Amino acid sequence: MNDYRILVVDDEEDLCEILKFNLENEGYEVDTANSAEEALKKDISSYDLLLLDVMMGEISGFKMANVLKKDKKTANVPIIFITAKDTENDTVTGFNIGADDYISKPFSLREVIARVKAVLKRTATVETEKIPERITYQSLIIDITKKKVSIDEKEISLTKKEFEILFLLLQNKGRVFSREDILSRIWSDEVYVLDRTIDVNITRLRKKIGVYGKRIVTRLGYGYCFETE
The missing domain is CATH 1.10.10.10 (Winged helix-like DNA-binding domain superfamily/Winged helix DNA-binding domain)
Known part of the structure; x- marks a missing residue:
């Protein structure tokens, strides 16, 4: 059993449920939101990782990430962007905002799980380095x-x-x-x-x-x- 909480934000409800099911099978605690507006009502700081779709309604994944990175409480929450767009400019934009990884649709669930594990392991190590005396x-x-x-x-x-x-x-x-x-x-x-x-x-x-x-x-x-x- 893993002790990590993940929030999946995507306007495709079916995709959210598929990701939730498979990540929960890996032992993670998973919540979903079908818009950035819905996600921002949650306590984002309580999550260890966000899987965030780029192309959503009024508030895109990029806009939501910008909001989170400007808030001290959520600035250090890792983000993996998920998007149907696969251009170099979008990838660069995502990483400039502070993304920890970037997955393009269509993707395999094995790839998602592998990337989630890698980011959680990497960010856990970084957190351990930020320690008091x-x-x-x-x-x-x-x-x-x-x-x-x-x-x-x-x-x-x-x-x-x-x-x-x-x-x-x-x-x-x-x-x-x-x-x-x-x-x-x-x-x-x-x-x-x-x-x-x-x-x-x-x-x-x-x-x-x-x-x-x-x-x-x-x-x-x-x-x-x-x-x-």
Whole structure:
């Protein structure tokens, strides 16, 4: 299961439903809108990605994207443009606005899914790079710059993977990460890694952070999260 929300905006209702069905089969949470006007009534900042048709009624996909990019709350939401137009000028326009990718109709669903996964992975990495110097929860402190963890000002010795898992979970308190999510983010460059490897690292991490270990909760069938309540 993926923990990403996607908004599909296209005036072709059938196409919206097809994309919704197939993306939900991949584990994404998907909403649809059949116009830019309808889409702009939603909380765009709550989505991890927009699939946005260019050729729509009064407000085109380009116009909608311009609106979003000028708003601080939505400026960083990734956009993949979908369009029947396939000219160099339109592609350049899309990327100049701030598009993360551009898909021309007709397209294969496999291509759409592959591009969605690529953009989400890429933008997730970028978001991880935009980090504060330290993250805290009560007396648990992660010093991002020095790559150190301390509890009550006493340094805790963690391996690189344990540190990265704790950082991921604490930075996103309350958000459930599946084993697949953790593997793709922390073991992204390693080909053969078993799910069991994550469980072992989580178990060790819980022991090392003492009373805060119980905050790393297992959601059976879903994954792990750091709970604060």
